[in-house]
Amino acid sequence: MSYKEETHVGSKAFALEEFIARAAARSAQRPEPADCVADLAPLMLELIEHSGKFLEPRHCRSDPDGYARNLIHKTPDDSLSLYALVWLPGQWTPVHDHGSWGVVGVVEGTLEEHSYVRISPDRGADTGIELARGGVSLLGRGAVTSFVPNPDHIHVNGVPRERPRVVSLHMYGRMMSSFNIYDLAARTRRRVEVHHNES
Numbered sequence: 001m002s003y004k005e006e007t008h009v010g011s012k013a014f015a016l017e018e019f020i021a022r023a024a025a026r027s028a029q030r031p032e033p034a035d036c037v038a039d040l041a042p043l044m045l046e047l048i049e050h051s052g053k054f055l056e057p058r059h060c061r062s063d064p065d066g067y068a069r070n071l072i073h074k075t076p077d078d079s080l081s082l083y084a085l086v087w088l089p090g091q092w093t094p095v096h097d098h099g100s101w102g103v104v105g106v107v108e109g110t111l112e113e114h115s116y117v118r119i120s121p122d123r124g125a126d127t128g129i130e131l132a133r134g135g136v137s138l139l140g141r142g143a144v145t146s147f148v149p150n151p152d153h154i155h156v157n158g159v160p161r162e163r164p165r166v167v168s169l170h171m172y173g174r175m176m177s178s179f180n181i182y183d184l185a186a187r188t189r190r191r192v193e194v195h196h197n198e199s
């Protein structure tokens with residue numbers, strides 16, 4: 001679709017509907033996760049630019065007890081999901097991985113990411129896990145990042161207490177209703193259910 005056609009359509013939800021349709025088509029054509037996120041990252045860049053058209057207060061709900069996950073859209077077969085995550089100052093995820101590909105775009109604030117690298121050789125083991133600390137990324141408004149499973153992308157996201165809130169868009173190749181969290185001291189990981197607000 002051309003820019004002219006897109007602006008002509010101009011409905012509030014159009015940017016989101018168009019994104020979902022194009023993301024679904026591209027992900028279906030790209031079974032390899034690295035190919036899939038390479039195709040979807042530019043779409044996320046566009047979605048950030050149009051986020052003012054479809055993000056509503058219900059998508060930006062926050063929680064004083066921890067970062068909030070607000071579902072924006074899921075496909076009928078649960079093969080794609082899109083969330084808005086809201087991080088108040090000082091809120092962080094646990095160390096986790098997703099078991100899925102993901103594409104993330106920042107629409108407000110600066111999202112901080114700390115990466116970890118699994119050193120222990122058996123990627124499927126839940127115990128005896130040795131993690132090395134990796135790099136730090138500061139993702140400002142307009143930034144897009146992505147990850148793939150196998151090997152899992154292990155990380156922490158959040159915002160330090162001294163910085164303002166962050167709102168970010170997260171698309172995954174499944175419903176992200178559970179993920180693996182890691183206990184660095186115990187050298188273990190376990191699957192946990194994670195809550196989200198329905199739209």
Ligand SMILES: [Fe+2]
Nearest residue numbers: 096098155157
């Ligand atoms: Fe994550």
